[in-house]
Amino acid sequence: MSETSKSLNFIEHIVEEDLRNSFPKENLRFRFPPEPNGYLHIGHASSIYLNFGLGLRYNAPVNLRFDDTNPAKEEQEFVDAIKRDVEWLGYTWDTERYASDYFQQLYDWALILIKEGKAYVDDQSSEEMATQKGTPTQAGTNSPNRNRSVKENLALFNQMKEGKFEEGTHVLRAKIDMTSSNMLMRDPIMYRVLHKAHHRTNTDWCIYPMYDWTHGESDYIEQVSHSFCTLEFAMHRELYDWFLDQVYDENKVRPRQREFARRNLSHTVVSKRKLAKLVETGVVSSWDDPRMPTISGLRRRGYTPESIYNFTDTIGIAKRDNLIDVSLLEFQIRNHLNKVAPRVMGVLDPLKVVLTNYPEGEEEWLDAENNPEDDNAGSRKVPFSRELYIEKEDFREEANKKFFRLKLGKEVRLKNGYIIKAESCTKDTDGNIIEVQCTYDPKSKSGSGTEESLRKVKGTLHWVSIKHAVEAEIRLYDRLFTDESPDTHKEKDFMDFVNPDSLQVIKGYLEPHLKEAKIGDRVQFQRLGYFCVDPDSTTEKLVFNKTVGLRDSWAKIAEK
């Protein structure tokens, strides 16, 4: 992860300026604050990259803080998944914190606000309070409970805490300004009653602090210097500051909130709520379904931490709305895997080829280079015999000059093998080609150095010996949504754009040594793309996921 003379993003400029204005470097402290109500997704990768990147850049601590103030939505499963994903991405947090660690402190501070006449208990219905809130263009009106005595507020708040009230009947509100142009300043709720067990504090509390009351104070408790969140929290900054004003001690670091734009990826959604819906409705099998833009989904799909880092690094951090094309993500995984993934051969849509002049029953093991990009990758042996599979689309009875593949009367090279010539083919009753008869040139063996082996032929095909091939389940993925920005249509729900054909399961035939492939192994099926072994894979049944295809300039020519 190099930091070599790269231009700074606007956040880094802010930090640099603070440093120039004599903010002590040793006071720099950051945090990554997910709510454990779902799995991390590619959008979080940018936030992680930002916060942990700053930590690395300035050698400052970065806390992992779980924003766990809503027991109705949060679970230990999500805490575990988030920790696993951050670690997998390669980052190390300073300390693991929970907003729930601060419930007592927050409560004590709330008591102070009540005593200072800055907070009050309201027992109106949510509808009544909503009405009094006004609209963005119309000032709100004061709650009839706004001027309760301190004594009464204290008593009521205590009863809230003691569980004397039902959910939805009482809240604690900050007394700010019902006429503010910022809706969030119109006496925001600090506490609500929730008779729910919390995954960490269990039933210790039945009142839970709201986000606004919790977040800034948590930053303050942890002495976070720079607190970053996404743009939709921009309006919360005023409230963040107001709450901080109530407890701030001048001798301590005062956290500052700054907002950056959430990264949107084309043809998918990046919102835990929406991703949760895909899981709940069975559109995908799980949070780590390889079609999901979650970190765990990308991992299972075959993405590497390096590729995700490079992606977040190139898309950067800024403030404007964006829709990042998936090609930027796909480039990064191709780029990384090109350098590290061993090349193998596998046929996914088989067509039988018989080499009529190759002796029956004979076989030989040919040398095959593991990775032309890596001199240390070495080579392996692949079996060759009279009956082979090639891809159906690699043979045509006749075709124009642009078709560099097998056609009747023409030659191609079999990768690492021989040059073959198509002589004839047989069809079934429906006219489908089911077998191609070829002859091979025995002197053209790859690497033999003979004159024949040096002949230039138009195309090179991958293939597999039928007798030796191992079968595997191959899962092919397409984009999850047919629309590039499924959740931005006002009149349509994002679920309307789910691609019904995002998953295709087929059978593939692979060169035999792949039988030893282990879960998580990543390979390139030559001429097809990058694949990895899925966790569903067993010794009896191999399962591969297609991570991404190779760039395919033939597909573009074929379209024309």
Place this chain on the structure above:
RNA sequence: UGGCCCAUGGUGUAAUUGGCAACACUCCGGUUUUUGGUACCGUCAUUCAAGGUUCGAGUCCUUGUGGGCCAACCA
């Protein structure tokens, strides 16, 4: 009708803070290649508009236009 934020190629981000618009991806064209992969080369923007300040504006000011956000006992 109020407030806040944003505007640089098809996409994303830069521009030494007022000094020759750069990088990556995509697209298109080409070279190399026993992967139609990789690698390499080339083409693609006078910075939303109109004014203003200035020797000089993507950068500062004004107005306009366009887009996003703000009224959950969610975060």
